Amino acid sequence: MKVAYKIWIDQDGKAFGDGPYELLRGVERTGSLHRAAEEMGMAYSKAWKLLRTVEQRLGFPLLDRKVGGLSGGGSRITRQAKEFLARYGRFREEVKDSVENIYRRHFTPFQRTRKRAMNG
Amino acid sequence: MKVAYKIWIDQDGKAFGDGPYELLRGVERTGSLHRAAEEMGMAYSKAWKLLRTVEQRLGFPLLDRKVGGLSGGGSRITRQAKEFLARYGRFREEVKDSVENIYRRHFTPFQRTRKRAMNG
Numbered sequence: 507m508k509v510a511y512k513i514w515i516d517q518d519g520k521a522f523g524d525g526p527y528e529l530l531r532g533v534e535r536t537g538s539l540h541r542a543a544e545e546m547g548m549a550y551s552k553a554w555k556l557l558r559t560v561e562q563r564l565g566f567p568l569l570d571r572k573v574g575g576l577s578g579g580g581s582r583i584t585r586q587a588k589e590f591l592a593r594y595g596r597f598r599e600e601v602k603d604s605v606e607n608i609y610r611r612h613f614t615p616f617q618r619t620r621k622r623a624m625n626g
Numbered sequence: 627m628k629v630a631y632k633i634w635i636d637q638d639g640k641a642f643g644d645g646p647y648e649l650l651r652g653v654e655r656t657g658s659l660h661r662a663a664e665e666m667g668m669a670y671s672k673a674w675k676l677l678r679t680v681e682q683r684l685g686f687p688l689l690d691r692k693v694g695g696l697s698g699g700g701s702r703i704t705r706q707a708k709e710f711l712a713r714y715g716r717f718r719e720e721v722k723d724s725v726e727n728i729y730r731r732h733f734t735p736f737q738r739t740r741k742r743a744m745n746g
Contacts, residue, residue, distance in 0.1 A: 507641070507684075511633040513725070515733075521627070564627075590736065597732040604724045605633070612717040613635075 641683035
């Protein structure tokens with residue numbers, strides 16, 4: 507037995523969760539939405555649409571687009587996106603610790619009883 | 627902007643979450659799985675199958691079935707189910723408080739900035 511959950515930020519529907527978080531971290535790391543999408547096994551068109559929806563719901567731009575050029579272009583996340591990602595990363599980490607802690611506190615005694623009952 | 631989540635207990639798949647919790651609380655209150663399912667707008671057959679799956683995954687019986695009789699029968703939850711529900715209820719309450727608290731702590735400053743930016 508273990509605890510599981512999905513968490514997201516809602517703003518007129520699902521606005522931001524682990525999917526966009528990982529995708530934007532990928533853009534930050536690789537400098538390319540193409541590459542970030544590929545790493546997640548996500549079609550580029552899907553990744554692009556996802557970020558457009560997130561931008562609309564959060565109300566600020568996520569990507570500074572640099573199109574063309576010898577390098578073949580690329581993407582960079584905005585300052586606001588960077589701050590938001592840092593915030594979400596800490597939020598997510600704390601929720602994980604807290605949920606697991608609360609789960610353990612309430613269900614460890616129960617699991618002990620259960621194990622004893624199952625072993626006869 | 628607000629936080630949203632779904633949480634459940636996993637044991638070879640989704641084993642127990644808010645759906646079974648509400649359903650079993652309904653059985654406890656009404657003394658009838660029929661009535662409890664109806665109150666949730668759930669087909670009796672679906673409710674029955676759901677509880678059977680939960681019983682298999684958690685590994686203990688949830689319902690003492692009293693079939694037939696002048697009263698038309700009814701259902702009563704087991705002592706183990708009662709204890710589990712109490713545990714889950716407290717767990718769920720604490721998770722809710724904690725998640726909302728963590729969300730506020732991380733995102734209130736952000737929302738203030740955002741509001742200022744939107745109002746010019």
